[in-house]
Amino acid sequence: MAKSExxxxxxxxxxxxxxxxxxxxxxxxxxxxxxxxxEPTLIDATSLLMPPSCAHxxxxxxxxxxxxxxxxxxxxxSLSIGIIAVGISLCIGVxxxxxxxxxxxxxxxxxxxxxxxxxxxxxxxLILAVVAVLEPSIINIMVIIGLTSWMGIARLIRSEILxxxxxxxxQAAKAIGxxxxxxxxxHLLPNALGPVFVNATLGIAGAILLESALSFxxxxxxxxxxxxxxILIESKATLGVAWWITxxxxxxxxxxxxxxxxxxxxxxxxxxxxx
Amino acid sequence: MLNYIARRLISSIPxxxxxxxxxxxxxxxxxxxxxxxxxxxxxxxxxxxRERLEKLYGLNKPIHVQYLEWTRxxxxxxxxxxxxxxxxxxxxxxxxxxxxxxxxxxxxxFILVIAIPLGVRSAQASGSWFDTITTFFxxxxxxxxxxxxxxxxxxxxxxxLGALPISGITSLDFEYFTFPQKIADIARHLILPVGVSCIxxxxxxxxxxxxxxxxxxxxxxxxxxxxxxxxxRVVLYKHAFRNAVLPIITILGLSIPGLIGGSVIxxxxxxxxxxxxxxxxxxxxxxxxxxxxxxxxxxxxxMAGNLIADISYxxxxxxxxxxxx
Amino acid sequence: MLEISNLxxxxxxxxxxxxxxxxxxxxxGPKETLAVAGESGSGKTVTALSVTRLLPSSARVxxxxxxxxxxxxxxxxxxxxxxxxxxxxxxxFQEPGTFLNPVYTxxxxxxxxxxxxxxxxxxxxxxxxxxxxxxxRIKQGRRVFFSYPHQLSGGMNQRIGIAMSLAxxxxxxxxxxxxxxxxxxxETEILDLLCELKSNxxxxxxxxxxxxxxxxxxxxxxxxxxxxxxVEEADTERIFSSPQHFHTKELIRAYxxxxxx
Numbered sequence: 001m002a003k004s005e006x007x008x009x010x011x012x013x014x015x016x017x018x019x020x021x022x023x024x025x026x027x028x029x030x031x032x033x034x035x036x037x038x039e040p041t042l043i044d045a046t047s048l049l050m051p052p053s054c055a056h057x058x059x060x061x062x063x064x065x066x067x068x069x070x071x072x073x074x075x076x077x078s079l080s081i082g083i084i085a086v087g088i089s090l091c092i093g094v095x096x097x098x099x100x101x102x103x104x105x106x107x108x109x110x111x112x113x114x115x116x117x118x119x120x121x122x123x124x125x126l127i128l129a130v131v132a133v134l135e136p137s138i139i140n141i142m143v144i145i146g147l148t149s150w151m152g153i154a155r156l157i158r159s160e161i162l163x164x165x166x167x168x169x170x171q172a173a174k175a176i177g178x179x180x181x182x183x184x185x186x187h188l189l190p191n192a193l194g195p196v197f198v199n200a201t202l203g204i205a206g207a208i209l210l211e212s213a214l215s216f217x218x219x220x221x222x223x224x225x226x227x228x229x230x231i232l233i234e235s236k237a238t239l240g241v242a243w244w245i246t247x248x249x250x251x252x253x254x255x256x257x258x259x260x261x262x263x264x265x266x267x268x269x270x271x272x273x274x275x
Numbered sequence: 276m277l278n279y280i281a282r283r284l285i286s287s288i289p290x291x292x293x294x295x296x297x298x299x300x301x302x303x304x305x306x307x308x309x310x311x312x313x314x315x316x317x318x319x320x321x322x323x324x325r326e327r328l329e330k331l332y333g334l335n336k337p338i339h340v341q342y343l344e345w346t347r348x349x350x351x352x353x354x355x356x357x358x359x360x361x362x363x364x365x366x367x368x369x370x371x372x373x374x375x376x377x378x379x380x381x382x383x384x385f386i387l388v389i390a391i392p393l394g395v396r397s398a399q400a401s402g403s404w405f406d407t408i409t410t411f412f413x414x415x416x417x418x419x420x421x422x423x424x425x426x427x428x429x430x431x432x433x434x435x436l437g438a439l440p441i442s443g444i445t446s447l448d449f450e451y452f453t454f455p456q457k458i459a460d461i462a463r464h465l466i467l468p469v470g471v472s473c474i475x476x477x478x479x480x481x482x483x484x485x486x487x488x489x490x491x492x493x494x495x496x497x498x499x500x501x502x503x504x505x506x507x508r509v510v511l512y513k514h515a516f517r518n519a520v521l522p523i524i525t526i527l528g529l530s531i532p533g534l535i536g537g538s539v540i541x542x543x544x545x546x547x548x549x550x551x552x553x554x555x556x557x558x559x560x561x562x563x564x565x566x567x568x569x570x571x572x573x574x575x576x577x578m579a580g581n582l583i584a585d586i587s588y589x590x591x592x593x594x595x596x597x598x599x600x
Numbered sequence: 601m602l603e604i605s606n607l608x609x610x611x612x613x614x615x616x617x618x619x620x621x622x623x624x625x626x627x628x629g630p631k632e633t634l635a636v637a638g639e640s641g642s643g644k645t646v647t648a649l650s651v652t653r654l655l656p657s658s659a660r661v662x663x664x665x666x667x668x669x670x671x672x673x674x675x676x677x678x679x680x681x682x683x684x685x686x687x688x689x690x691x692x693f694q695e696p697g698t699f700l701n702p703v704y705t706x707x708x709x710x711x712x713x714x715x716x717x718x719x720x721x722x723x724x725x726x727x728x729x730x731x732x733x734x735x736x737r738i739k740q741g742r743r744v745f746f747s748y749p750h751q752l753s754g755g756m757n758q759r760i761g762i763a764m765s766l767a768x769x770x771x772x773x774x775x776x777x778x779x780x781x782x783x784x785x786x787e788t789e790i791l792d793l794l795c796e797l798k799s800n801x802x803x804x805x806x807x808x809x810x811x812x813x814x815x816x817x818x819x820x821x822x823x824x825x826x827x828x829x830x831v832e833e834a835d836t837e838r839i840f841s842s843p844q845h846f847h848t849k850e851l852i853r854a855y856x857x858x859x860x861x
Binding site for chain 3: 494495496498499500501502503504505506507513514517518521592593594597
């Protein structure tokens with residue numbers, strides 16, 4: 001019974017919760033300079049490794065930097081990396097998927113084979129390997145994550161286009177002489193983009209997770225620029241001593257990913273009922 | 276069936292080729308020579324040694340020649356020697372591979388054993404409190420960054436409670452243990468790593484099983500089964516389950532790259548001597564032969580996993596196994 | 601034999617109530633063939649499925665009685681109902697390929713009711729299954745027994761469906777548009793087979809169809825449904841010679857237009 005009520009409200013609860021969470025996060029990221037109590041890189045030798053207190057609500061790290069500020073600025077980094085990386089993979093994925101699905105033939109085989117090959121590599125291995133050769137920088141990370149995540153979207157778009165291709169409205173468009181480009185952009189893609197949204201949302205969460213893991217290993221965002229992942233580096237060294245350094249950054253990652261997952265699942269449920 | 280296997284194996288060949296191309300390209304086509312001064316953080320490698328290595332690896336030759344030579348050596352399983360200690364790469368990998376494989380296999384085993392029944396029960400009791408609570412935990416597990424959970428657990432279970440060892444694969448006085456004690460010791464060291472690496476998989480598989488089961492239960496043949504008067508238990512486990520479990524095989528195959536990639540973090544965190552940690556060390560030291568070998572290996576393992584998954588699926592689904600008569 | 605009276609069924613779809621049956625009443629006598637005819641959405645299948653409560657969980661029977669040999673089936677518990685299903689009342693469905701489980705052999709599925717309701721051993725059930733396959737005029741029974749549904753044609757699968765349903769010699773066979781998905785030649789074969797089996801085994805047949813020409817061929821009486829009601833019920837010939845209700849006339853007119861009547 002509860003499920004049916006949820007489905008019938010305009011936007012289901014899951015979707016709303018997700019949007020609220022990510023909205024708050026986005027606000028934090030944008031307003032960082034205004035709401036952050038301290039400079040994230042401000043070293044304060046007098047308050048090293050302090051547990052949460054009034055002055056430092058989330059505690060400080062081993063260089064006396066305020067954790068709350070670092071986490072707020074970390075939101076900027078993580079969100080921007082996530083969004084841009086997924087943006088890149090969307091571009092690549094949509095273009096390759098459209099070409100593969102629409103034109104078929106050799107283009108299709110080549111593109112899909114490439115996707116198959118790329119999918120064989122554990123993403124993490126590839127990314128690490130590239131980082132080993134290039135220096136880890138924020139731009140590099142965005143690009144690499146983008147370059148290694150396009151395959152899922154390409155496949156989705158391709159299969160959607162394949163199934164839409166034979167429908168009447170496409171035949172009609174062809175009959176009146178619309179160019180390929182026009183057919184793809186105007187008619188096919190808008191219909192195919194539905195599942196891609198869900199995929200992209202989850203992709204942002206995945207990208208944020210990847211970046212955190214990379215930074216945690218020291219191969220992502222480099223200190224002193226704060227990223228949730230690289231704040232956690234310290235937690236290894238301060239395991240028994242400073243629980244707040246382990247808890248809060250990780251919690252930030254967790255809640256963010258949860259938020260995006262809620263949105264993705266909420267979208268999926270929404271469209272399932274409307275379909 | 277054999278036909279299918281043969282076709283599948285043949286279509287793997289271009290993929291294998293592609294893997295070698297990309298593995299090679301990743302290291303060589305990005306700006307900066309593999310032994311260039313800026314990127315080699317390894318101070319042990321002096322200029323002379325570096326020049327010798329360059330000649331040895333033919334790094335002065337044009338790129339496609341380098342590729343061909345590398346691939347030729349690959350076919351002989353010669354992955355070259357590690358930059359860091361000169362040992363043959365293949366040896367270093369071989370001694371660490373069993374542990375990673377064991378951990379991942381155990382992980383998959385537990386995922387299957389726990390997630391499948393959970394998923395089935397959730398589908399059966401759709402909408403009940405059991406379903407709601409399971410869904411809640413699925414969301415949590417799926418979103419939790421595993422390295423964070425590992426850190427939290429280490430903090431809590433190992434340090435505060437002292438219940439499990441924090442790192443390594445064996446205790447300090449391992450050599451003095453009797454055989455059963457040795458097994459127990461290794462098991463204790465494996466509990467956390469295996470447990471933590473299961474988390475995402477548990478969430479994913481149980482969710483997928485639930486969806487798959489619910490779909491299966493909507494199928495027409497379920498009406499037939501019920502119309503025959505079969506007990507609900509039989510309808511569920513004999514008719515629905517057998518169909519619902521098929522896609523799980525594919526899912527398992529698809530989760531292998533994730534498990535392999537994840538091993539980098541786990542093994543580093545828990546100080547386990549597996550190929551993940553080896554890879555991490557190689558990256559830190561810019562040990563290119565080792566890096567390239569691991570990348571190829573990772574891809575090969577994934578491909579093997581997918582192949583096995585596909586073939587198992589073909590075996591288990593009569594529509595593919597027997598084809599049309 | 602089967603007496604349905606005042607049956608009301610609605611579906612609860614996420615809060616919206618959809619009325620499927622609004623007081624359906626019909627009856628099938630022993631050894632009789634009743635055809636239930638009507639357009640799609642008239643409630644024919646829902647009526648058929650209601651008899652042994654095979655409806656999906658969103659369905660609610662709000663009132664009515666379904667008497668089968670004196671017992672109201674709607675009042676039976678699950679356990680007792682399962683004894684009726686397959687044993688006393690059996691079904692054959694529309695698309696035989698999808699109504700058979702693709703991952704088990706056809707023989708395995710035929711044996712299920714035999715093992716369950718008649719307590720036969722596997723060997724006995726196997727022999728009986730082969731006999732059933734012969735009964736539905738399937739040659740090479742052994743080979744077919746070990747085949748999977750996707751390896752057989754639609755006609756074959758439907759014969760297997762029939763064999764499966766007759767396994768325990770039910771007294772009532774409910775057939776929901778069994779030939780709609782088949783080509784005309786196969787359709788005729790299946791209909792002939794059904795009639796022959798009916799006269800040999802003496803079961804009653806409740807035959808759902810939207811095709812009046814089939815109804816005319818095989819039914820003793822016809823019951824016309826429209827939007828969840830039974831609008832007319834009478835002997836076959838009387839329905840065609842003097843249809844009373846508007847919708848009956850519409851249905852007949854539609855079939856005359858196609859030229860199959």
